[in-house]
Structure formats: C-alpha cells, structure tokens
Amino acid sequence: MESFITEKQFWTGIFLLIRNYNAVNKSIFACVVQKVLQVKKGIVHFLKVDDTQVSCDIFEIGKIDDASVSEKSEADLIHVLRSVVENKNIEEECEGFLIFYKFLTKKLQKNIEAVGKIDLLNKTYTCRFKLSEDLDDYAVQFADNHLTVDILTQRGVGDKSTRWSDFILKPKLLKWSTNAALENFYSVDEKKHTKSLQLVDLEDYNKLYKLLKSKYAEKALNIWNNAQESTDPLKFIYEDVAIAAYLICLWQRVGSPIGFADLGCGNGLLVHLLSEEGFNGCGYDVRRRKIWGYYSDSTRLIEQTIEPLTFKLPENVDWLIGNHSDELSPWIPFLSATSSYQMRYFLLPCCAYEFSGAKFQRRNTGISIYQDFYSYLNIISQNCGFITLKDRLKIPSTKRLALVGIERSYESNFNEKQMQHIAKFVKEERTKYGNNISIVDIKLRESHEKVRNCTQINKTIIDALILKIFHQLLSPGNNTIRTSNAENGKWRSGVRLPMRDIAQNLAKSDLKSIKAECGGIKTLLRNKHEIFEFHCGDLIGIRKPKAFVSQSQGNRQTIKKRSCFFHVHHPDGCPLSAEICTFIH
Structure with a gap:
C-alpha cells in the first residue's frame, strides 16, 4: 500500500533529490547547482516540450530575458520552500524556480547539463536533461497526499526507464520524504553538517579522479598481483586514487607543498601516486611491506617507528598526511603544530x-565511537592552535570524515606560548586517559606483527577446549540426523547454544589463554569450521560433515590429510563412510 505524505514531506524529498540525484543514478558522481532563478509569473510556460526540444533554449543560462525572472541563491530557494510548507506568506510574488545543474559523470568524459523546475502552484518538480541518451527526463507531483512519478522521455513500452522510476526513484523519494529524522529539515543549521568534498571544486576533483584512475588503477592492480598482497586491491586502489585526487585539488587551492610526509603509510600506494604526479614527499611506517619493492624509484618509503615526542621531520616537509594512521592519528595535529608554524x-x-x-x-x-573519536580529534586540533576544517570524502569506506589544518588561530609571535599550552594539554590527556600506560611511554605498534588468531596457543590446550565445547553442545541434545552409516541409522547433531552460554561453562584459565590471542572463543571456533558452525549471529552448533568431492568434478576441496574428528570423538562415529568423508577414518 502506498504511503501517505504531507506537503512538507514532499518538498523535503524534492529538495534532497535536487542535491542528491547521484543517489538514484549510479552513473552520476555529483550534482552541481550552477544557478537558481525565481519565477514570479508564468512558471507553467517554462520547460514545455515541442516535438524535438525544450521550448526556448533554456539550457543556455544567459538566454532567458524576462522581467518576471530574477536570480536567487540556493538559500533563497530553501527559504521559500520553508515558507510554503509552513503556510507562511512569501515575502514577494513567486510561482516557482528554475534550477540549472551540471551533473558530473563517473565514467563519461563529458558532464551533462539539466534544468529543474519547481512549480509551487501545481506542486510539481520537473527535470530535463540536455542531449543525454543515458538520463531520463522526469516529473514528480504531489496530489491528494500521494507522490507520483512520470518519465517524460519516450523510449518504448516496458523499458528500463519505467523500472528505474518504479523501483529506484519513487521508493527513494518516499524514504526521504517520510524519514522522521528529516521532519524539521528546513530548520536545520547546515553549517553543523559535513557535506561531501566541500573544500575542493567538485568538477575539478571529478575530472582529476577519472584521469588518475585511468592512469594508475590498472598499473596498481598489476603491482598488487606481482607483490601477492593479501588485501583487497580494488578497495585500496580506488580509495587511495580518490584521496590523491582530493589532496592535489586541495593543494591547487591553498598552495602546493614543498614536501609532504605520510605517517603510517602502510602499503605506500598514496605516497606512490602523489610522487608519480610530481609532488615531493615520503612515507613512514613501522613495518616494511613487500609491495614497497614494486614501486618506482621516485616513491620514497621509510621503515621507521615514529616516536611522537622525539620524531623529527625532514626540513623540506610542510604537509603532514595521516591516512588511516591508527595510533598516530591523535598525534598528527600535535606533530604538525610543534614542527613549525608553516606546517599543515x-x-x-x-x-x-x-x-x-x-x-x-x-x-x-x-x-x-567513530563520531566520538572524530569530535575528539577536532578538540585536539583546536588545542594545537589550528582553525580546523572538516570534510567528507567520497571513498569506498565508512571511515571517510577528514580533518584539515591549514591556518592557525594565533599569530606567529605567540608560538612559544602556544607550545606551552599544547604540552600541558597533551600531558593532561595522557594522564587522564593513559589506561595504565606510563606517562613516559607511548604504546606504539610493534615492528613485527604478532600472530593473534589462536594458532600460537599450545595444541594440547586447544584440543582440550575443542572437546569441552563439543561435548557441551552434544550432551543435552536429542536432535538427530538420519544416516545409513551411524548405529540405528541416526546421528546425534546436538543443540545450538549462544556464545555467552558456552563461555560461562569454560574455566577462567581457559578463557584467559585464548582472549590474549585476539578474538577469543569466536576465533577459536571459526578456525575449527569443520566441527562447528554459526547460526543466526551468535548461535553455535555442530556442523554436519560433508561428503568428499574430487577436484576432477570441478570443485576444490580439502585433500584427506587429517583424522576425522567425528570418527574419533563422536559417540555415533562419523555419519559418512570412509570412502566419501573429507577426512581420514
């Protein structure tokens, strides 16, 4: 059944659509509002269509010459819509707005122009695209507390345009319109909300991102494969290409760095991309990665532990980068502030x-916790004397909020006094939130990564724990599986228990030995996936053994090398015969 909406909700959804068309069309990267015109009279005559094109060349912004049309800002548009939905009188005569867009594409070289029309009299929003074979003209109308969507582009009956309208555009509009969190949308102070890519020019960024992707994505993928990196190349490559494009656009706006340093650079790809684009810089990390050896000579990567209180940056560095820098993240503003007044x-x-x-x-x-930490980093930055800027990147990650420190909140002649304040602030924070770590020491990541997946515990302890949990799941269970191999043709499969119940039946010494191995019981049980399986989140049960399938039948499966756990320990034995069991009987 279709949802009922109010007029206020309708205009809320329309305004979000104006800004976020990319949310309903994945071929679009972003929408740029170029100009807003307010129409006092005759709104119905704009964007009418004859047999071939929109009447009057409305796509040419400068072509409209009408006394009833006046240029306004996006803020003016919001103000009028707020007045309409709150039944207030509009300060001046207004029938609607014309909004001129530039849609930035993800893959196409050329961007797409469009004109949107808000008709306040008829409660409609219409959007028409200029010379686009990929995007459909459409109209959205509010009537009788319902929202309707019509596709205006004629492409034939039953085409994908109708499916897009019915299953993507309309559901998204209804979701935006009826979201309770947006009920007071027009009264929200937008300065408190971080928009995406607000510190760079969207069009420049999109153009550069597509260029860098075409230049480096395939090469980086080859490097990944040659180095046999275990991490997901698509996530890291496209993410770091996007970050590189962002930094370059930011530097074009505020001034290119003399040199940059990426602290905690990890695989070093961001340093490689920036270096290849002609920027002077280097990366530091506590551990050398094998992929480092596959980059060009221009990529300078240094294996070194960063001790924040004693670390000295090269003299030619005036930009610090912390890209997912983990333990070093709270220290990035500190190191920037205390290195030099010019550091950003x-x-x-x-x-x-x-x-x-x-x-x-x-x-x-x-x-x-992520928002909490982000807010705390902002406090650190402010205490370090930065006028802190915030931005949201468009990257394939949920952690995409950035902090940028370019200018200081104090003059350079107060630098010594500011250093005293920073030292006092950091000391107080370390004392208050030290978590029993000495004020003299800083717990940094070790140069050799410790294996923490329960594989380093004594095998005798592991075997004893596995048997204890196995019998715990089996003993109260009357569940059976019919099988021709077990006695009486039945095999006890046990019960499923939540992780909490399993833990309560283990000794404290058992729990302590595996907790130190990161992941505890859950990691232990996942490592023994041939014995246990997870159900509906946290429920653990005994896994029914699977029959062996040879590689010649097109499936890869474990070759028989280990003894069958069920054949040795289950009171009914293994439900499979020795010939078809994956393990040795």
Whole structure:
C-alpha cells in the first residue's frame, strides 16, 4: 500500500533529490547547482516540450530575458520552500524556480547539463536533461497526499526507464520524504553538517579522479598481483586514487607543498601516486611491506617507528598526511603544530586510539565511537592552535570524515606560548586517559606483527577446549540426523547454544589463554569450521560433515590429510563412510 505524505514531506524529498540525484543514478558522481532563478509569473510556460526540444533554449543560462525572472541563491530557494510548507506568506510574488545543474559523470568524459523546475502552484518538480541518451527526463507531483512519478522521455513500452522510476526513484523519494529524522529539515543549521568534498571544486576533483584512475588503477592492480598482497586491491586502489585526487585539488587551492610526509603509510600506494604526479614527499611506517619493492624509484618509503615526542621531520616537509594512521592519528595535529608554524596537515582517521597508544575511551556514548573519536580529534586540533576544517570524502569506506589544518588561530609571535599550552594539554590527556600506560611511554605498534588468531596457543590446550565445547553442545541434545552409516541409522547433531552460554561453562584459565590471542572463543571456533558452525549471529552448533568431492568434478576441496574428528570423538562415529568423508577414518 502506498504511503501517505504531507506537503512538507514532499518538498523535503524534492529538495534532497535536487542535491542528491547521484543517489538514484549510479552513473552520476555529483550534482552541481550552477544557478537558481525565481519565477514570479508564468512558471507553467517554462520547460514545455515541442516535438524535438525544450521550448526556448533554456539550457543556455544567459538566454532567458524576462522581467518576471530574477536570480536567487540556493538559500533563497530553501527559504521559500520553508515558507510554503509552513503556510507562511512569501515575502514577494513567486510561482516557482528554475534550477540549472551540471551533473558530473563517473565514467563519461563529458558532464551533462539539466534544468529543474519547481512549480509551487501545481506542486510539481520537473527535470530535463540536455542531449543525454543515458538520463531520463522526469516529473514528480504531489496530489491528494500521494507522490507520483512520470518519465517524460519516450523510449518504448516496458523499458528500463519505467523500472528505474518504479523501483529506484519513487521508493527513494518516499524514504526521504517520510524519514522522521528529516521532519524539521528546513530548520536545520547546515553549517553543523559535513557535506561531501566541500573544500575542493567538485568538477575539478571529478575530472582529476577519472584521469588518475585511468592512469594508475590498472598499473596498481598489476603491482598488487606481482607483490601477492593479501588485501583487497580494488578497495585500496580506488580509495587511495580518490584521496590523491582530493589532496592535489586541495593543494591547487591553498598552495602546493614543498614536501609532504605520510605517517603510517602502510602499503605506500598514496605516497606512490602523489610522487608519480610530481609532488615531493615520503612515507613512514613501522613495518616494511613487500609491495614497497614494486614501486618506482621516485616513491620514497621509510621503515621507521615514529616516536611522537622525539620524531623529527625532514626540513623540506610542510604537509603532514595521516591516512588511516591508527595510533598516530591523535598525534598528527600535535606533530604538525610543534614542527613549525608553516606546517599543515590532512587527517583521515580510522581506528580510534588515545595519545598513550591505548584504545580510545568514549567521551560521548550518545554517538558512535567513530563520531566520538572524530569530535575528539577536532578538540585536539583546536588545542594545537589550528582553525580546523572538516570534510567528507567520497571513498569506498565508512571511515571517510577528514580533518584539515591549514591556518592557525594565533599569530606567529605567540608560538612559544602556544607550545606551552599544547604540552600541558597533551600531558593532561595522557594522564587522564593513559589506561595504565606510563606517562613516559607511548604504546606504539610493534615492528613485527604478532600472530593473534589462536594458532600460537599450545595444541594440547586447544584440543582440550575443542572437546569441552563439543561435548557441551552434544550432551543435552536429542536432535538427530538420519544416516545409513551411524548405529540405528541416526546421528546425534546436538543443540545450538549462544556464545555467552558456552563461555560461562569454560574455566577462567581457559578463557584467559585464548582472549590474549585476539578474538577469543569466536576465533577459536571459526578456525575449527569443520566441527562447528554459526547460526543466526551468535548461535553455535555442530556442523554436519560433508561428503568428499574430487577436484576432477570441478570443485576444490580439502585433500584427506587429517583424522576425522567425528570418527574419533563422536559417540555415533562419523555419519559418512570412509570412502566419501573429507577426512581420514
């Protein structure tokens, strides 16, 4: 049944559509509003269509010469819509608006122009595209507390345009319109909300991103494959290409760096991309990655532990980068502020840590830990004397909020006094949130990554734990599976128990030995996936053994090398015969 909506909800959905057409069409990267015109009279005559094109060349912004049309801002548009939905009188005569767009495409070289029409009299919104074979003209109308969508482009009956309208555009509009969080949308102070890519020119960024992707994506993928990296190349490559494009556009706006340093650079791809584009810089990380050896000589990557209180940057560095820098994230504003008055920084935080290197302790439990940590980094930046800018990147990650420190909140002659304030602030924070780590020490990542997947525990302890959990699942169970191999043709499959119940029946010494191995019981059970399986989140049960399928039948499966756990330990034995069991009987 179709949802009923109010007029206020309708215009809320329309305004979000104006800004976020890319949310309903994945071929579009972003929408840029170029100009807004207010129409006092005759709104119905604009965007009428004859047999071939929109009447009057309305796509040419400068061509409209009408006394009833006046240029306005996006803020004026919001103000009028707010007045309409709140039944207030509009300060001046207004029948609607014409909105001139430029849609930035993800893959096409040319961007697409369009004109949107808001008709307040007829409660409609119409959007028409200029010379586009990929995008459909459409109209959205509010009538009798319902929202209707019509496709204006004629492409034939039953085409994908109708499916797009029915299954993407209309559902998204209804969701935006009826979202309770948007009920007071027009009264929201937009300065408190971070928009995407607000510190760079959208069109320049999109153009550069597509260029960098065409230049480096395939090459980077080859490097990944040659280095046999275990991480997902598509995520890292496209993410770092996007970050590189963002930084270059930002530097074009505020001035290119003399040199940059990426602290905690990891695989070094971002450093490689920036270096290939002619920027002087280097990357530091506590561990060398094997992929480093596959980059060009212009990519300078240094294996070094960063001790924040003693680390000295090269003299030619005036930009610090923290790209998912983990333990170093809270130190990036500090290192930038204390290195020199000219130093600037870019920080894209991910995992949350304190100055001490301990895990971040929540300050505000009313928001997510990521938002809490992001807010805290902003406090650190401000205490370090930066006028802190915020931005949201468009990258394939949920952690995409950035902090940028370009200018200081104090004059250079107050620098010494500011250093004293920074030192006092950091000392107080480390004392308060040190998590039993000495004020003298900082818990940094070790140069050799410790294996923490329960494979380093003594095998005798592991085997004993596995048997204890297995019998716990089996003992109360009357569930059976019919099989021709077990006695009486039945095989006990046990019960499913939540992780909490399993843990309560284990000794504290058992729990302590596996907790230190990161992941605890869950990791232990996942490692023994041939014995246990997970159901509906946290329920654990005994897995029914699967029959062996040879590789010649087109499936890869474990070759028989280990003894069958069920044949040895299950009271009914293995439900499979020795010939078809994956393991040795």
